[in-house]
Amino acid sequence: MPRDDASPPGLRHTQDLFYALVTGAKGVVHEQRMQEPQLGELQSIIAADERLSAVERLDIYATMYFCRLRDVLREDYPKLRACLGDDAFDDLARAYLSACPPTRASVRDVSEKLPGFIEGSQRGPASAGLSELAALERALIxxxxxxxxxxxxxxxxxxxxxxxxxxxxxxxxxxxxxxxxxxxxxxxxxxxxxxxxxxxxxxxxxxxxxxxxxxxxxxxxxxxxxxxxxxxxxxxxxxxxxxxxxxxxxxxxxxxxxxxxxxxxxxxxxxxxxxx
Missing domain, CATH: 3.90.930 (Outer Surface Protein A; domain 3)
Structure with a gap:
């Protein structure tokens, strides 16, 4: 039977919406706009209070999500990070996580596709050298x-x-x-x-x-x-x-x-x- 529009969303539907909002590369506000047909459900899923709206509360999770995975990438690729600098590395991490989101629960494999991502998304000797440096760091893992x-x-x-x-x-x-x-x-x-x-x-x-x-x-x-x-x-x-x-x-x-x-x-x- 189709779900009654007045009834709360199912667990799987809630999980999918939560994941889409939290992991979006451009932030919760942007992803919320992209999920326009489901916006009416947001308040029923995430409770607001006098301090934070539902979007603001989700944004905390989104920040934590990115920071945790970025820290994994920093730990796995210290030489690449030192070569690029913190700001450029964080930009790379954000682009990479958007294009290659984790597919397994363990963070061990979060960084496995980064060398190929660098090779495929950039051109020139410098970027090729960086992708090979990343491949070396991944091989050490x-x-x-x-x-x-x-x-x-x-x-x-x-x-x-x-x-x-x-x-x-x-x-x-x-x-x-x-x-x-x-x-x-x-x-x-x-x-x-x-x-x-x-x-x-x-x-x-x-x-x-x-x-x-x-x-x-x-x-x-x-x-x-x-x-x-x-x-x-x-x-x-x-x-x-x-x-x-x-x-x-x-x-x-x-x-x-x-x-x-x-x-x-x-x-x-x-x-x-x-x-x-």
């Missing part, structure tokens, strides 16, 4: 929440025979991300920490390795040689296979030295799963 895995320890590596090393599978821990970007985000990150980010965005194809070691999210840029070795390892190549690839155009001793340096770095960084 992702690896921190990854599963725990037993890693290959340096002591065990040193005790392996030559044959064991040749057949060693280079299985990376699941809580790692390889980020390939067109700007030197590593340099930009360091410049932000030194307070000189204004002219630090420069075009440079960069491979960034992000992972968690113990309870700390880490990252570093890798050079072209290590990046190629990384691709081989992630494709399922053994340590012996990486050594064979490195021996092309190099002496056996030099290839072995480089391969051991790379493997030692990965093991020290707690990137290789133990396999047992």
């Amino acid at each position: 992702e690896v921190f929440d990854g599963p725990d895995t037993r890693v290959l320890e340096l002591e065990r590596l040193r005790g392996m025979s030559a044959q064991d090393l040749v057949t060693l599978p280079l299985s990376f821990v699941p809580n790692h991300i390889v980020l390939r970007v067109d700007h030197d985000v590593d340099r930009l990150w360091r410049a932000i920490e030194l307070g000189s980010a204004e002219s630090a965005i420069c075009e440079k194809q960069t491979t960034v390795l992000i992972w968690r070691k113990d309870l700390v999210s880490c990252f570093r840029a890798v050079d072209a040689l290590e990046a190629s070795a990384l691709d081989l390892a992630l494709a399922g190549e053994t340590f012996g296979g990486v050594c064979a690839w490195l021996s092309e155009g190099r002496s056996v001793d030099e290839a072995a030295r480089i391969a051991h340096e790379i493997l030692g770095r990965w093991v020290t960084d707690a990137l290789i799963a133990s396999g047992r």
Whole structure:
């Protein structure tokens, strides 16, 4: 049966109207005008008193809603915020939350689409560099929440025979991300920490390795040689296979030295799963 116009709105209808009014990008007053057919219901949903009207009371919730989610974005993207400045970051947060409102109850995923939003809504090298900086910050969150895995320890590596090393599978821990970007985000990150980010965005194809070691999210840029070795390892190549690839155009001793340096770095960084 259709609802009697004189009866109070149902719970779902009330929730939908409340959400639309509170989360509107341009504020409660603007959203109230957009909800014109339902305005007569507002007073029956939100009680006014001698101090505040229904709209004013809703506006308090709207301010709290934005501030809470903005604070989540600030916490997730401290380097991006430092690079942009507070006012520009807050403008970005408001535009982002309007275009990509949360779809889950947890605030953990509120910021997950921000790198793509920056990339899609702005143009030019500076904005591209900022979207890649945001992608790096998001990746640090992702690896921190990854599963725990037993890693290959340096002591065990040193005790392996030559044959064991040749057949060693280079299985990376699941809580790692390889980020390939067109700007030197590593340099930009360091410049932000030194307070000189204004002219630090420069075009440079960069491979960034992000992972968690113990309870700390880490990252570093890798050079072209290590990046190629990384691709081989992630494709399922053994340590012996990486050594064979490195021996092309190099002496056996030099290839072995480089391969051991790379493997030692990965093991020290707690990137290789133990396999047992």
